[in-house]
Amino acid sequence: MGGLPTNRTVNGFAVEPGNPKVMYAAMRDGLFKSTDAGESWKRTGSELKNFAAVTVNPKNTRQLYVATADGKVSISTDGGLQWKAQQ
Amino acid sequence: MERKFYLWMWIGAMLIFNPTAVLGEQMEHRPAAAAAKTDQKKKGNDFEHIHALATDAEGRILFLGAHTGLFRSEDGGSSWKKMAVATQHPHLDVMAVTPDTKDSKTIYVATHEAGVFKSTDGGATWREVNTGLGGPDVHGLAIDPNTPSKLHAVVREKGEGVYRTTDSGGKWTRVDDGPGGEVKLLASVNIPTGMGGIFLYAGTAEGLQRSPDCF
Numbered sequence: 001m002g003g004l005p006t007n008r009t010v011n012g013f014a015v016e017p018g019n020p021k022v023m024y025a026a027m028r029d030g031l032f033k034s035t036d037a038g039e040s041w042k043r044t045g046s047e048l049k050n051f052a053a054v055t056v057n058p059k060n061t062r063q064l065y066v067a068t069a070d071g072k073v074s075i076s077t078d079g080g081l082q083w084k085a086q087q
Numbered sequence: 088m089e090r091k092f093y094l095w096m097w098i099g100a101m102l103i104f105n106p107t108a109v110l111g112e113q114m115e116h117r118p119a120a121a122a123a124k125t126d127q128k129k130k131g132n133d134f135e136h137i138h139a140l141a142t143d144a145e146g147r148i149l150f151l152g153a154h155t156g157l158f159r160s161e162d163g164g165s166s167w168k169k170m171a172v173a174t175q176h177p178h179l180d181v182m183a184v185t186p187d188t189k190d191s192k193t194i195y196v197a198t199h200e201a202g203v204f205k206s207t208d209g210g211a212t213w214r215e216v217n218t219g220l221g222g223p224d225v226h227g228l229a230i231d232p233n234t235p236s237k238l239h240a241v242v243r244e245k246g247e248g249v250y251r252t253t254d255s256g257g258k259w260t261r262v263d264d265g266p267g268g269e270v271k272l273l274a275s276v277n278i279p280t281g282m283g284g285i286f287l288y289a290g291t292a293e294g295l296q297r298s299p300d301c302f
Contacts (some may be wrong), residue, residue, distance in 0.1 A: 004294065004295065005231060005294075006097065006293070006294045007293055007294060008196060009290070009291070009292045009294075010272070010290030010291065010294060010295045011271050011272070011273060011290060012139070012140065012272060012290065013270075013272050013274050013288060013290045013295065014274075015274070015276050015277075017188065017232060018276075020232075020276045020277045020278055023276075025290070025295055027252070030178075034186075035295070038098040038288075038295065038297070040132055050104065051135040052136070052138065052140075053137055053138065053139050053140035053151075053152075055140045055141050055142045055149070056142065057142050057146040058142060058144060058146050058188070059145060059146030060146060062109075063146075065140055065142070065149060065164055066140070067135065067137045067140045067164075067204060068137075069137060069277070071134040071135075071137060073149075073151075073160075073164035075141075075164060075244060076164055085163060086163060086164035086165050087166075
């Protein structure tokens with residue numbers, strides 16, 4: 001296990017419905033992704049921070065939405081690599 | 088209390104000398120609230136503080152739970168409309184939004200001050216589903232992806248603990264003390280425990296924790 005900062009608040013969490021080993025954790029330090037059910041984590045979409053929440057589209061699991069604590073919503077269509085602000 | 092506590096295991100570990108973690112330490116002290124206020128004015132949004140984001144079962148509607156209530160978007164988050172959840176509680180602090188994983192018309196929300204609400208018509212009308220719930224401050228609400236009539240809720244302060252319903256909110260029963268630390272979210276994840284259940288994940292102030300859901 002590694003890569004996910006410990007003793008830090010996990011504000012948001014989502015998994016791919018059909019493949020729940022793919023997980024996302026929304027934290028102040030960034031968005032973290034695991035593809036092995038939480039054994040290891042890597043930060044994704046590195047320019048963004050201060051996440052409050054994350055969700056995966058159950059009909060298109062490459063499509064993710066995140067919200068930052070200050071109210072900005074962004075969308076990714078490639079599993080979290082690239083993000084586009086929605087507002 | 089102590090026996091139950093150890094059921095919840097921490098997930099992940101900090102990499103030693105991880106520069107991200109160090110940077111994060113500095114950010115903890117940033118006046119985030121002040122920055123947030125300015126941004127909202129620019130955007131015209133009125134969320135104040137966001138707690139939750141969820142997609143409906145059809146992947147068409149986004150729900151956002153915030154300090155100022157429940158919002159929905161039909162254009163992928165570009166525009167948001169506030170939803171009226173309960174007239175007797177006009178200023179609900181929405182802590183969790185939990186759409187049914189199979190029926191896109193059924194949605195549950197957890198609130199800071201009035202427990203759990205349920206809608207079966209896509210959010211047009213809502214009713215309280217709090218029978219058996221020990222307190223009004225619900226910080227996490229998880230729906231079982233295999234059996235959507237089974238949900239778990241984390242209650243804070245009065246009546247603290249994890250509660251379970253097996254009849255879509257008809258009645259709640261306290262089943263566990265819950266994870267340590269302030270709970271931010273609860274999620275049922277379809278990973279078998281080997282004991283007949285699946286795992287419950289909790290996002291807390293101390294990191295991500297998980298426990299088998301067969302309390």
